[in-house]
Amino acid sequence: MRGGTVAVVGGSIAGCALASAAAxxxxxxxxVLERTHGRLADRGLGLCIHDGRAAELAATGALPTGIAAHRLTRRSWVVxxxxxAGPAGRVFWEQPFLFHSYHWGLLxxxxxxxxxxxxxxxxGAAVTGVAGAGERAEVRLAQGTTEAFDLVVxxxxxxxxxxxxxxxxxxxAYAGYVCWRGxxxxRRLESLGDGGWSPESVTTVCFAGGSCVVYRIPGPDGPRVNWVLYAMPPQTGRLPFNDPTSFPPGQVxxxxxxxxxxxxxxEFPPYWAQVIALTDPADTFVQPIxxxxxARTTAGRLLLAGDAATVVRPHNTSGAAKALQDATAFEDAWRRAGTWDELLHAYQAARGAAGRELVALARRLGRGQVExxxxxxxxxxxxAESWWQGQLGGAADIGGQAMTP
Ligand SMILES: Cc1cc2nc3c(=O)[nH]c(=O)nc-3n(C[C@H](O)[C@H](O)[C@H](O)COP(=O)(O)OP(=O)(O)OC[C@H]3O[C@@H](n4cnc5c(N)ncnc54)[C@H](O)[C@@H]3O)c2cc1C
Known part of the structure; x- marks a missing residue:
């Protein structure tokens, strides 16, 4: 099928990838209708993409070449x-971790x-509503206008x-716990001298009631250290975690x-507590999980991709890869389809169950590592190895599923 008009609501990771796929x-x-003005570069920190998923996505063109990425090879579990043990704690397990880390803004x-x-x-194009029945889909914009397309993503x-x-x-659905991120x-690590730091390792610090992952990412001005600590928030009842909005940097x-x-x-081995304490308050934020x-990713002439279709708890390290896989599946469905209906059916068949399986796996991981x-x-x-296999529950690995078995 060729031709047609497409609106993509949202111009972040999934939006750019789906727009490129449609073109x-x-x-x-x-x-692309993106509500924010200016660069979207400051809204995220580090993330990782599994090497197997990245290779598939590079081959389909969904993950462009030349984006800064840092190679990680193993994950150390520390208590x-x-x-x-010394100040860096006891490493009770080292597992292979074949991922590359990225800086959200650079990605x-x-x-x-x-x-x-x-x-x-x-x-500056904020969409306030959509309608997708019949042969057309409409978007309503905040300024009061309506525009019609063959498909709205x-x-x-x-x-x-x-x-x-x-x-x-x-x-x-609120998972009942939050993450502090920073x-x-x-270069600030140099002030701590020799400790437990290894640039190719992700370190997971484990403690009663939570865990914290720490790893290196590329940055616009050189390498950075990125960390995410999952735990219950203070139980004072004063914190409004009744919607997924976070406390942004500087407002914690x-x-x-x-x-x-x-x-x-x-709870932390002293070395890892010092690592986290190197973060400026202005670069720390808190986000409920x-x-x-x-149940479906399409309806009429509407189609969902990325986090709009499925929000997976971050323990699975799969959100960006899944968004780019959605783009790959969309492009593939489009090329095979003769009609819009065929495209929408093929996309739903390819992506519907995949999202639900990722959510289920990440819930198990959250239960096992925090709850x-x-x-x-x-x-x-x-x-640790046998506990991890229980966590996976038959899944091959974290980081998302392979597109080609
Ligand atoms: C703590 C944490 C750690 C993570 N770690 C990883 C990791 O290691 N690996 C990984 O792969 N993923 C990770 N993720 C997930 C990953 O960041 C997302 O899954 C991924 O970025 C996909 O995002 P998206 O483009 O679908 O949505 P978003 O990035 O949320 O983008 C949505 C876009 O739509 C725009 N928008 C929203 N509403 C409107 C509207 N009404 N009109 C116009 N525009 C609108 C927004 O401004 C935004 O630009 C993590 C997430 C969290 C929270």
């Missing part, structure tokens, strides 16, 4: 041990730069307006900052 597949007109810029010139990328993230029309019954210039409350400090003192699954963790203090390699 490559032969759409006459592709318009505080005041009796025998977005690479995807945006690779978007074909024919794609019209409109900023919802790539508008976890609070998707398009999802409201496709799957109004789906609501983000990042800083990796004193209560949340104090809670993090106490947790580091009490939510997830969401949808009901094992007794880390006594764990050894053998126990």
């Amino acid at each position: 490559r597949a032969g759409a006459d007109e592709v318009v 505080r041990d005041d009796t025998a 977005w810029r690479g995807l945006r730069a690779a978007t074909p010139a024919s794609v019209v990328y409109r900023q 919802g790539a508008d993230g976890y609070r998707s307006v398009v999802r409201e029309a496709v799957c109004p019954e789906s609501r983000p 990042n800083f210039d990796a 409350t004193e209560e949340l900052t104090a809670h993090l400090g106490a947790l580091l003192d009490r 939510y997830d969401l699954e949808t 009901q963790p094992p007794v880390w203090a006594t764990m050894d390699r053998r126990e």
Whole structure:
């Protein structure tokens, strides 16, 4: 099928990838409607993409070449041990971790730069509603105008307006815990001297009631250290975690900052507590963990991709890869389809179940690493390996599923 007009609501990771896919597949007109103004570069920190997924996505063109990425090879699981281990704690397990880490802003810029010139990328275009019955789909913009297209793609993230029309019954569900996130210039590590730092390793610090991953990412001005710490928030009832909005950098409350400090003192090996403490308050933020699954990814002439279709808890390390896989499946469905209906059916068949399986796996990982963790203090390699297999529950690995088995 060739020709046709497509609007993509949201111009982030999924939006750029889906717009590029539509243009490559032969759409006459592709318009991205992104509500923010200026660069989207500051809204995320580090993320990782599994090497197997990245190779597949590079081969299909969904992951452009030349985007800065840092190679990781292993994951060290560490627990505080005041009796025998040194300040970096006891490493109870090392597992292979074949991922590359990315800086969100640099990944977005690479995807945006690779978007074909024919794609019209409109900023300051906030969509307030969509309708997709019949042969056309309509978007309503905040300024009050309505525009019609052959297809509207919802790539508008976890609070998707398009999802409201496709799957109004789906609501983000709070996992009951939050993450503190931060990042800083990796040169600051020099002030700590020799410790447990290894640039190719992801370190997972385990403690009663949570865990924290720390790893190196590329950055616009050189390597950075990125960390994500999952734990219950203070149980004071004062924190509004009834929607997935985060406390952005510089706006984390004193209560949340104090809670993090106490947790580091009490639970962390001293070296890793010092690493986290190298972060400026202005580069720290707190985000409640939510997830969401949808019964369908298409309805009428509407289609969902990326976090608009499925929000997976981050333990799975799969969100960006899944968004780019959605773009690959969309392009593939388009090229094989003779009609819009065939395209929409093929996309739903390829992506519907994949999203739900990722949500289920990430819930198991969240339960095992935050809600009901094992007794880390006594764990050894053998126990850890068998615990991990239980977490996977038959899945091949974290990082998302292979597109070609
Ligand atoms: C703590 C954490 C760690 C993570 N770690 C990883 C990791 O290691 N690996 C990984 O692969 N993924 C990770 N992810 C997930 C990953 O960041 C996302 O899954 C991925 O970026 C896909 O995002 P998206 O483009 O679908 O949505 P978003 O990035 O949310 O983009 C949605 C876009 O739509 C725009 N928009 C929204 N509403 C409207 C509207 N009404 N009108 C117009 N525009 C609109 C927004 O401004 C935004 O630009 C992590 C997520 C979190 C929270």
